[in-house]
Amino acid sequence: MTIVTQQSVLPQHTSAPALPVVLEPDEVTAARVEQLCEVIMKKCLWQFHSRSWDRLRQNERILGMTTSLLKDEQVDVSDPLDRCYWVDARYLAESYRERFEWFHDMSAEQIDHLLSALTERLNVLTVTKSLNEELTDQHY
């Protein structure tokens, strides 16, 4: 099944295209999200900071930048904290391109769609459905 969707359901940060966007079928997206997630889980550490708010920020900033890099967009790294997110994002974007041939054929909209599904999945695994009871500790 191929889903044709309007820009309105895509994440906020994408610019509106003139035509409907052709996305991958759900099951393809889901399978790819798992593959992308596996790379993060096996190779990265940034997704496991100690508090929920911290994890959400890490996931959002690093995967947001990874999305931009995969779309060959410029990322502003003038702030040192952003530069540090960018370092992890670059590692991830390069790993993805190296491991997954299919990235090379994806449009910007498809990348947006896939990476926002990935962010959602990572938030579920590390925050919203995490069994880690320390995530909501008031102390840092």
Place this chain on the structure above:
Amino acid sequence: MPYHEFECSKCIPERLRHAVRKTEGEDLTSALPLGYLNTVPGSISERGCAYCGAKHVIGTPMKDVIHLSHGPVGCTYDTWQTKRYISDDGNFQLKYTFASDVKEAHIIFGAEGLLKQNILDAFAAFPHIKRLTVYQTCGTALIGDDIEAVAQEVMDELPDVDIFVCNSPGFAGPSQSGGHHKINIAWINQKVGTVEPEITSDHVINYVGEYNIQGDQEVMLDFFDRMGIQVLSTFTGNGRYDDLRAMHRAHLNVLECARSAEYICNELRVRYGIPRLDIDGFGFEPLGSSLRKIGMFFGIEDSAEKIIEEETARWKPELEWYRERLRGTRVCLWPGGSKLWHWANVIQEEIGVDVVSVYTKFGHQGDMEKGIARCGNGALAIDDPNELEGLEALEMLRPHLILTGKRPGEVAKKVRVPYLNVHGYHNGPYKGFEGWVRLARDIYNAVHSPIHSLSALDISKDEIPTDRGFVTRRMLSDRDLDPQIANRADLRPYSGRFDIIPEIRARRAERVANGEFVSAP
């Protein structure tokens, strides 16, 4: 939830939720043990206390400091010389330990006077040392000794000394991890920002959560020298007290052991805006990526690439030699906290072994999240195991080797499972490219050493084989190996020296003599 119930712990029902086995279809939302909770009464834990976590793990690796425990001599003794956090200037921190030697009378009448006299005596005995850390213990905390006031009195009397007070008595948390947290926060509150450092490079880092076990930190400093990166401080292995007071001036915190030292990185980020970059210093790919990321941050990636290229060319053929001979080796990865996730994936990918279990004595659920995410399905994850559970797990999993500390290691030896000490190391350092080969070599020797089959013989009654006086590698690890692999000319076993640290120190000394850049004084 796929909990694993140990037979031996059926009488302690609270233990059920401390062990899980993630299987196909499970993920972190359905498979995670409890962690960092008070040990259940009746379960003989292998944990340390919060004083031990503060002093023994984090405080004592600082090298130019008198480390004094305010309490009975036993607390100090148990935190002395059991971990090889060496220093490059004579190992003062390993050779000496200090205690105020509190006795019953002091518990009744107070021990502040005793503490003050001890501090003065210690400075008098070692006049070249001007820095001191003092650690609270259970007894002196319970009687309410004000060690901050005593420290201030001494600093007023001796203006050239500086004293750090660590208020983390044994009962200040479920395990040593409570002490890690306390000393992190105490250090940033009391000391960071009180010294202004000399900046010698455009690229300045704090290297955090690294304890220089058998020279790990010195291996990494060698890379940082070659990249032109100034290491303002190391928290705390081979680190200097005053350098650690200047942590606020770094551009980046490079964090190795997040379990013991993420707190200070988090605070440095909040208070001083210094970013935190978590890295893996173990294994070719993770270490290479880590150096590359640090290089990217400073715009000096080429310098990292050069190191990766040189080191990989030199050491990869030796790593491969071991990997070919270690495939299918079942290991229990049972270290303290961070190695369970630093190693869980890369030890399988690069050394070829299968991790059948991970455990942690004092890790938090966050450490288990990282560890379970990184090892394969089916591995048994255990939080704060007791000795009987450890034995039952060995019986059930039948590993060829356990990677652990010396307490559980000695227990494993009794049931003839070889163990490698991954806290104080066997023949480390294990960091760096060469270090990773040294770990593979130690695993190989542990698994294939004929001593284990010999130790099964009871010489008072068993038949002792007299037809062979020795066995060779070809009769042991190469027996079932494909001859094409066994005879590959491009692979070779470890060819480095017994101790690699003198070479690294000599290289640094040469750089200093030639006026070249070095990362730290």
